[in-house]
Amino acid sequence: MSTDLLDRIEQRTRLAGHNRLALLLFRLGGRQLFGVNVFKVQEVLKRPPLHSLPQARPPLLGLADIRQRSVPVLDLGSAIRHPESLTAESDYLVVTEFNRSVQGFLVSAVERIVNIAVENVKPPPENAAGSYLTAVTRYNQDLIQIIDVEKVLAEAIGETRSLSAEMRQKAVIGSEVRVLIVDDSRVAQHQIQGVLELLGATCVVLSDGRQALNYLKDLAKRGEKPSEHFAMVISDIEMPDMDGYTLTTEIRRDPALSDLFVMLHTSLSGIFNTAMVEHVGANAFVPKFSPDDLAEGVLLRFADLGLMDEE
Structure with a gap:
């Protein structure tokens, strides 16, 4: 069998x-x-x-x-x-x-x-x-x-190791750096939010792709530009109601959302297809769960936006 x-x-x-x-x-x-x-x-x-x-x-x-x-x-x-x-x-x-x-x-x-x-x-x-x-x-x-x-x-087995001292020393300019987290696992939500808050970001946490898409569309309807409201979206792939692939595809289809930066972050690391990430239009992919790898990907995005302190 x-x-x-x-x-x-x-x-x-x-x-x-x-x-x-x-x-x-x-x-x-x-x-x-x-x-x-x-x-x-x-x-x-x-x-x-x-x-x-x-x-x-x-x-x-x-x-x-x-x-x-x-x-x-x-x-x-x-x-x-x-x-x-x-x-x-x-x-x-x-x-x-x-x-x-x-x-x-x-x-x-x-x-x-x-x-x-x-x-x-x-x-x-x-x-x-x-x-x-x-x-x-x-x-x-x-x-x-x-x-x-x-x-x-x-x-x-125990919680995954915490963010390294080197990464903890990194800082973000200002306090209005927002990140949208989309994940159906409460453990994963807690892990991701913990890393981002140590980097100085404020988080909005939602549990599936449908919730996230509706949230972003409502934001746009109120006259706010989602890509200015959020520095990035970090989404799981496997979620109820709407998965991360479909969420990314729908974001790219909507002119009001299409310039959002999307990072896919998933425990599907063993057989993950990089071509699929590119096909749906995600900007980055980080396998779960390494706090330092996640932080590095997030900090690269913050640096591109000019949010990092100059050393």
Whole structure:
């Protein structure tokens, strides 16, 4: 089954830029379906032997030897506190790449890959605040919950390192440098905003491309020029309702927005297609999550605008 799944993943990459999402569906015990973007999946394996780690605590279970490298393995059901996972056997390992690191997640069953229109992918219910979901959708009437893997990793392995002292010394002239952040993960929002505020920027944070596009259009309708209001837009790619590719395309199509500087910032680093970034008209791309790399890209933009202190 894993061979068939992986053979189809490459075909699904053609969906990029068409506001569609390919999800690998799996279960964590019980009937509930969960999903993860196939762009983040390297392979699916039967559960391999695990090597224990000193002082490791659940959901981190140990290391697996996969293709001559040691990969940390997490019990995903335990990580998101899914009650039905407590009595289920975790027979499969989904090997993924997030934020420049490779890790495996144990799941009880792997189902199939499905194509979903991003407009049918919605934010989780408001009462799900604090949960481990970034979005929900439906396929053949089944509810699919999309897991906030960035939150899982931040809690299980630890927050990504902070901005270096060298980058912290950089400064921006004035206090009216605004940046629009668009990301559906609260963990990612917090990480990005933290870096930008250390650089002296003020942030507006939104959760998906549709919100961002409407916000920018409303700004233009009020007579403000969005490219003067915001020094740049930093957008995730995988988001509910409207993805980052489509947001960038729509920005370029609108004469009132077309001169905005757009940086795409995503955990889809493993198989990211640079040609797609250029095709949709993004100005820059930075893989998640390196605070210094993000800061460097932001500071280059600020320097182009003449916002940096002269040394």
